[in-house]
Amino acid sequence: MTPLPDFAPATPATPSSAEIRRWRRYLADERSEAAVYRDLAARRAGEEREILLGLAEAEARHEDHWRTLLGPHVGHPRRGSLRSRFLGFMARHFGSVFVLALMQRAEARSPYEADVHATDAMAADEQIHEEVVRALATRGRNRMAGSFRAAVFGANDGLVSNLALVMGISASGVASPVVLLTGISGLLAGALSMGAGEYVSVRSQRELLEASTPNAEARQKVPMLDTEANELALFYRARGLDPEEAETKAARVLRAPHTEPTGPVPVVGADEHEAVGTGLGAAAASFCFFASGAVLPILPYLFGLEGTTAVIVAAVIVGLALLSTGAIVALLSGGSPARMALRQLTIGYGAAAATYALGLLFGTTVA
Template sequence: MTQSSTPQPTKVQIRRWRKYMADEVAEGAIYRELAVKRTGQEHQILRGLAEAEERHENYWRAKLGEHARPVRPSLRRTMLRFMARHFGSVFVLALAQRAEGNSPYATDQDAAPQMAADEQVHEEVVRALATAGRTRLSGNFRAAVFGANDGLVSNLALVMGIGATGVASSFVLFSGIAGLLAGALSMAAGEFVSVRSQRELLSASRPTQVTLSAAQNLDLDANELVLIYKARGMNDEDAEHRAAERMGLFTCDCNPSFSLHPEVRSAELEREHEELGSAPGAAMSSFMFFASGAVIPILPYIFGLSGLPAVIVAVVLVGIALLLTGGIVGLLSGASPVKRGMRQLAIGLGAAAVTYCLGLLFGTSVA
């Protein structure tokens, strides 16, 4: 009898498996690099992900056998490893989340079903790790991104609209500088008032410990502690039960959900405060990033260009900036950076095109 042997992989399979193996090596290295920059539970989670990627690497290495020669990983994973080593920021986790979500194992019959399931779990783990970083960035970063995009779009629209009327380049430059300062100051003031007002509203909602300090002096026959607990969402029975405990009439051996614990609510409010960011920080971010965006459309005029060449250069520069800011937002949100970048570009250039057409119409009517 002849013994059955394992079929030899084809050249196409060998190339694909080598790529998978190289990517798994790179992903394991990415998580180990990130783990070095973390402590506690996050460190353990990242190390666990690295060990899982090592198991996947060994799976492909075993299938390749004598063909298991090292190859270069994909460009995306090479860049991720570089960023993890030198930055270790939330951008790396956002990119890693996308990489895990785009795993080809679900449709590749050569991959074990467990590996496809692993990649799905990894995506959710990385998503959870990235959430903390996104939360820290969501306050001031939100103001920065919106400020930069507003500066880019509004000043480009202003410059193109005025430039299309045929006025002198010096007037276009002056208008652009005025638009930059007016918009940046307006954005900063509005963001400061908005964030400060939200923080004050959250602070005003924080429960106090008045139920402890005032309980001993309250009238037993007109126990207004009950009103506090009713206002916090309890029904009549639960409110009276908790008020009696607070006044020392008996020790409550009841469901702890009878009361809305101030310490729990305070922790929730602190997280909301963190997400909002500080009012001065948000205002400064809005001012700086609006100004940095608004200066780009007037750069051609600053360097002496005029007429149609200045307009073309301004559109190109702003288009590149819109693609970058849209791509960054896409990365942080776990969406496609290309799609988000193209969306930003379409919105920005669309608004500028409208004002340019109006400027042409106004210039023609004046002439």
């Protein structure tokens, strides 16, 4: 961390009321952010714990700066902003990657760059803090199970596709039971399609990897190879070693075929982590994720609502769900939760509006 310099900007002899309020707010926010880092550190161990405690110490130095400027005007400790208090609650009770993602955005919004009473070192600290928290958040994102990401995206697909289907059919003027039946059909068709596609994808990937894995029985033939021709070197070259490394390794194996392993040598560029899991497991997860989203647009019809009321209630339920999934995707990707949530809502409502308009058009034509 960059230490604060031994000097501070010139302090007004009599700070204005606005300056005192601003400095007190800065002081309260620094205290809250330091507490968030300490709470996160309490839920971690090793290097990550040390890094988070180091960030808390840096925020404490910033506290000292504002306390010194305030002098006799420091007053009673103030509560931090609502955002800081929310982050503190999340850190104490969850301590997840989502808190780090939000702290990353908080550090990026530091006002110190434009405040003449903050030192250059403090502004630089905040920028470095953003990068430190970004790196910690990236670690957390990388550790997250792929099934969680699949849950978010699968549920979002179900939300948008079935809302659009229900809106389009409802606009055509058919009876509510027909809309409900259509929605259930869309849920099953979409979920089964997603599950089948995931099964085929995972199974195909596993089969490709199996086809690329060296045959264990070939090792038994190594002692029978012609040591002059050294065919084994071709095997290692085909698996990605350069000619010199291949010759060296093959010669070593031929000298002691029963003690030196012949493989498997990784294929250069192979990425096996994509094939983790079974086809049936991936299919079941994909089916459930899609269905969990697709069931929301038909809830009003399941509870007996009809006509415009059912359409409005379905749109509101799905809208709230789209805002939630958008915010979660943003936190996973490091983007703005508000912007991503609104984008998800716009896309979902745009698709629904298009099918609703088509339903009105075809319904009028049929009538």
